[in-house]
Amino acid sequence: MRQESIRRIISICLLALLVAVFSLTSSYFLAPKNVYAFLRDASVTGILAVGVTFVIITAGIDLSTGALTALSAMIMANFLFYLPDVPVPVVCLMSILIGILGGLLNGFVVTRLKLPDFIATLATQGIFRGLTMLFAIRESGRIRNQVIKNKAFLAFSGKISSGLFYVTIAFIVMVIVGQLLLKKTRVGVYTYATGSNRKSADLSGIRTDGIKQFAFGLSGFCCGLASIFLLARTGAATVELGTGLEFDVIAAVVVGGCAFSGGRGDVVGSMIGALFMSILTNGIYKYNLGSEYHVIIKGVVIIIMVLFDAVYQRYFRSRLHSSGRKALKGKAVAQ
Amino acid sequence: MSDQVLLRAENIHKSFSGVQVLKGVNLEIRSGEVHALMGENGAGKSTLIKIIMGVYPKDEGTIWIQGKQAEINSRSDAQRLGLAVIYQELSLIPTLTVMQNILLGQETRRCGLLDSKTMTRRVLELMERFDLYLDPGEVVENLSIAQQQTVEILKSLTVDAPLIIMDEPTASLSASESERLFDIINRLRDKGVGILYITHRLEEVRLLADRLTVLRDGENVAVVEKKDYDPQKIIRMMIGKDIATSADRVAMHRPGGPVGLSVRGLTRRGVFENVSFDAHHGEILGIGGLVGSGRTEVLRTIFGADRADAGEITLDGEKIGGTVAGNIKKGFGLIPEDRRGQGFIPLQSIRKNIALTNYDLLSNALGIVNSGRESRMCDDAISNLAVRPNIPSMPVINLSGGNQQKVVVGKWMARDLRVLLVDEPTAGIDVGVKEAIYQILEGLAAKGVIVIVVSSDLQELLRVSTRILVMRKGRIFREFNEGFITQEDVLAAASGIDNSREADHE
Numbered sequence: 001m002r003q004e005s006i007r008r009i010i011s012i013c014l015l016a017l018l019v020a021v022f023s024l025t026s027s028y029f030l031a032p033k034n035v036y037a038f039l040r041d042a043s044v045t046g047i048l049a050v051g052v053t054f055v056i057i058t059a060g061i062d063l064s065t066g067a068l069t070a071l072s073a074m075i076m077a078n079f080l081f082y083l084p085d086v087p088v089p090v091v092c093l094m095s096i097l098i099g100i101l102g103g104l105l106n107g108f109v110v111t112r113l114k115l116p117d118f119i120a121t122l123a124t125q126g127i128f129r130g131l132t133m134l135f136a137i138r139e140s141g142r143i144r145n146q147v148i149k150n151k152a153f154l155a156f157s158g159k160i161s162s163g164l165f166y167v168t169i170a171f172i173v174m175v176i177v178g179q180l181l182l183k184k185t186r187v188g189v190y191t192y193a194t195g196s197n198r199k200s201a202d203l204s205g206i207r208t209d210g211i212k213q214f215a216f217g218l219s220g221f222c223c224g225l226a227s228i229f230l231l232a233r234t235g236a237a238t239v240e241l242g243t244g245l246e247f248d249v250i251a252a253v254v255v256g257g258c259a260f261s262g263g264r265g266d267v268v269g270s271m272i273g274a275l276f277m278s279i280l281t282n283g284i285y286k287y288n289l290g291s292e293y294h295v296i297i298k299g300v301v302i303i304i305m306v307l308f309d310a311v312y313q314r315y316f317r318s319r320l321h322s323s324g325r326k327a328l329k330g331k332a333v334a335q
Numbered sequence: 336m337s338d339q340v341l342l343r344a345e346n347i348h349k350s351f352s353g354v355q356v357l358k359g360v361n362l363e364i365r366s367g368e369v370h371a372l373m374g375e376n377g378a379g380k381s382t383l384i385k386i387i388m389g390v391y392p393k394d395e396g397t398i399w400i401q402g403k404q405a406e407i408n409s410r411s412d413a414q415r416l417g418l419a420v421i422y423q424e425l426s427l428i429p430t431l432t433v434m435q436n437i438l439l440g441q442e443t444r445r446c447g448l449l450d451s452k453t454m455t456r457r458v459l460e461l462m463e464r465f466d467l468y469l470d471p472g473e474v475v476e477n478l479s480i481a482q483q484q485t486v487e488i489l490k491s492l493t494v495d496a497p498l499i500i501m502d503e504p505t506a507s508l509s510a511s512e513s514e515r516l517f518d519i520i521n522r523l524r525d526k527g528v529g530i531l532y533i534t535h536r537l538e539e540v541r542l543l544a545d546r547l548t549v550l551r552d553g554e555n556v557a558v559v560e561k562k563d564y565d566p567q568k569i570i571r572m573m574i575g576k577d578i579a580t581s582a583d584r585v586a587m588h589r590p591g592g593p594v595g596l597s598v599r600g601l602t603r604r605g606v607f608e609n610v611s612f613d614a615h616h617g618e619i620l621g622i623g624g625l626v627g628s629g630r631t632e633v634l635r636t637i638f639g640a641d642r643a644d645a646g647e648i649t650l651d652g653e654k655i656g657g658t659v660a661g662n663i664k665k666g667f668g669l670i671p672e673d674r675r676g677q678g679f680i681p682l683q684s685i686r687k688n689i690a691l692t693n694y695d696l697l698s699n700a701l702g703i704v705n706s707g708r709e710s711r712m713c714d715d716a717i718s719n720l721a722v723r724p725n726i727p728s729m730p731v732i733n734l735s736g737g738n739q740q741k742v743v744v745g746k747w748m749a750r751d752l753r754v755l756l757v758d759e760p761t762a763g764i765d766v767g768v769k770e771a772i773y774q775i776l777e778g779l780a781a782k783g784v785i786v787i788v789v790s791s792d793l794q795e796l797l798r799v800s801t802r803i804l805v806m807r808k809g810r811i812f813r814e815f816n817e818g819f820i821t822q823e824d825v826l827a828a829a830s831g832i833d834n835s836r837e838a839d840h841e
Binding site: 003004180184185186188189192193195196197199200201203204205206263264316 | 410411414426427428429430431435439440442444447448449451474476477
């Protein structure tokens with residue numbers, strides 16, 4: 001069986017294990033209401049994870065997603081507060097535009113200014129967070145978190161009659177689009193090529209800088225999209241909105257099978273990872289453990305998964321070499 | 336089979352910082368032939384290939400591709416002209432499938448989406464045309480090295496009138512995999528593909544090549560047709576001496592000193608097997624063999640940098656463990672081939688580099704470094720080895736290759752050294768400084784240090800060794816313990832020709 005399929009089965013098993021543990025210890029866990037709740041919790045992380053999946057497959061990293069989401073939300077809050085006559089779809093488009101511009105800025109710093117992804121997006125994280133503070137709505141100089149009263153906008157936090165939230169539907173759509181993009185288009189193949197062996201991709205005539213630019217742009221787009229649902233749910237744009245969100249996103253992508261070395265993983269895997277992280281959070285709260293445990297466990301999960309992937313890679317490589325070894329033994333006999 | 340000339344390079348000149356590397360080399364490859372290119376290390380083979388592939392600009396000369404004069408200024412120019420190199424390290428995308436790799440950059444699309452049906456058909460047609468079958472959907476990293484090479488070959492066959500350059504393609508293959516590759520090469524030749532085959536291995540040339548160009552010191556020595564092939568003659572052409580005169584013969588001898596380092600049955604699976612030898616105090620034991628024969632790996636394993644799968648190493652009767660730190664304490668030192676990457680810390684000063692492996696001697700129980708002792712150690716090393724310039728604070732990266740190597744040697748000499756393992760002692764070092772390095776090694780041996788030298792430079796190997804082992808395909812193939820030997824003897828052994836049974840090969 002192929003390495004990828006085995007990795008997929010492993011992440012599904014992890015998810016199933018988690019569901020089994022929580023559903024056996026809590027009768028409430030699999031109640032429809034709770035299921036829709038953790039699906040909603042997975043969705044904002046999951047939408048961001050779609051974009052970050054592309055970035056990590058190119059062997060990059062995007063640390064700015066939480067801050068960029070906050071910036072997009074703050075810009076929307078400004079529109080809704082100061083210009084209540086602007087139609088809601090235009091406000092949403094503004095958010096997505098800000099997201100894309102932020103993503104392209106990341107791509108520009110990485111591909112044109114040649115900064116390492118890690119430093120570049122750590123710096124833009126600061127810039128985006130700072131801009132969020134700059135645009136925060138103030139009264140006599142002090143930041144006031146204005147509650148959004150626009151009903152049409154708040155409707156984004158709603159659900160369809162069955163109980164499924166709109167944000168979850170957006171998440172599912174993004175997963176389908178992202179997976180098709182990755183597996184069925186040239187851009188997708190080139191994304192893998194760029195991350196897996198950049199030199200060779202360059203020599204095959206692939207504009208790898210363009211591919212990285214695209215991945216960051218897509219990640220920004222996802223931030224803009226996610227911020228709409230996040231803002232509608234929280235009902236107010238705070239300067240701390242989305243703090244640490246990039247951490248959840250990276251954890252989800254890593255659990256889903258993307259490798260930091262690039263060239264591995266896909267959007268469906270990251271979706272499983274996002275579900276895993278939200279169920280873990282949901283379960284931890286059910287045990288009445290504080291959010292501090294939640295953050296610690298996330299950190300531990302990232303380390304375990306990265307370690308696991310390293311061991312797993314080595315196992316596959318040694319299995320491959322053992323076939324060569326047999327051949328060498330055969331030769332020894334022949335001599 | 337057509338006799339169309341695919342590539343002709345004429346009068347190619349190239350020099351690097353004043354040193355002439357190619358002095359008017361000619362090369363001609365026809366379609367449907369396997370053309371071997373041979374020569375010792377430094378003969379100019381790889382420079383020639385890099386010029387053909389557009390990696391280096393040539394100083395002088397002309398290249399024709401299929402009768403048309405070609406300007407090749409980059410790898411992509413070369414690719415467009417149908418030239419492809421299959422390197423020892425493969426350049427595939429490991430996580431993509433066979434099909435995606437073969438058609439990378441040439442995908443078929445329909446309505447913006449990849450048309451995998453058409454692409455699979457194209458790949459299958461290509462495989463059928465050249466009789467090379469693989470599962471197009473398999474991910475490349477799951478293939479064996481030989482299968483990956485097949486993918487690279489298929490990738491280079493997507494152009495018209497392809498010319499494939501293979502640089503030591505069997506170096507990382509097992510015997511059965513090599514045979515499969517030869518089979519593929521023969522099939523490609525029958526289909527009219529031109530192949531330039533670079534190798535050190537005479538038996539491969541005998542098996543495969545239709546013609547053979549021999550280079551020596553950047554000049555053409557001869558173009559040999561298959562019918563005129565004679566391994567002994569070709570070795571002489573490569574070395575450049577017709578008859579081994581007594582001046583070229585070097586005496587080998589078993590030293591009187593006691594056995595110090597004893598290696599028994601050392602094995603690292605897939606790399607080398609059952610390597611056993613003794614090294615005596617006061618001798619310089621040379622290890623010869625072709626690149627990829629496992630020499631470097633044996634050194635690294637003895638040093639503890641790689642793990643052995645089996646075998647035992649003892650030093651003066653004491654068993655040696657498998658950790659670098661432990662072995663350094665016991666008196667081992669390693670001078671690696673990749674000096675810049677592994678030998679020294681480039682931006683650090685001479686003083687810090689010499690002290691680097693010796694902080695156990697330079698610091699007190701609390702780990703505080705005695706900087707006076709550090710300076711003295713550095714000054715001693717600089718004066719003993721005549722490092723130039725003799726400025727302790729100079730970053731090592733700014734020194735010449737020879738002086739860099741002196742610093743690398745110096746850091747081991749400052750300790751109570753018992754075994755020094757040297758991999759390519761003078762790679763990239765000016766001729767004038769080489770002798771100084773040899774004398775340093777000889778001085779160490781005279782003091783009772785066991786020196787083991789791996790070298791691809793035959794002249795050097797004979798100059799510096801008191802005894803020579805020749806490795807071949809991960810095993811010790813021959814030992815030269817006594818009597819007089821020549822470069823030819825070593826090269827013949829490395830190529831698998833046992834001179835003691837010369838008649839077998841006539």
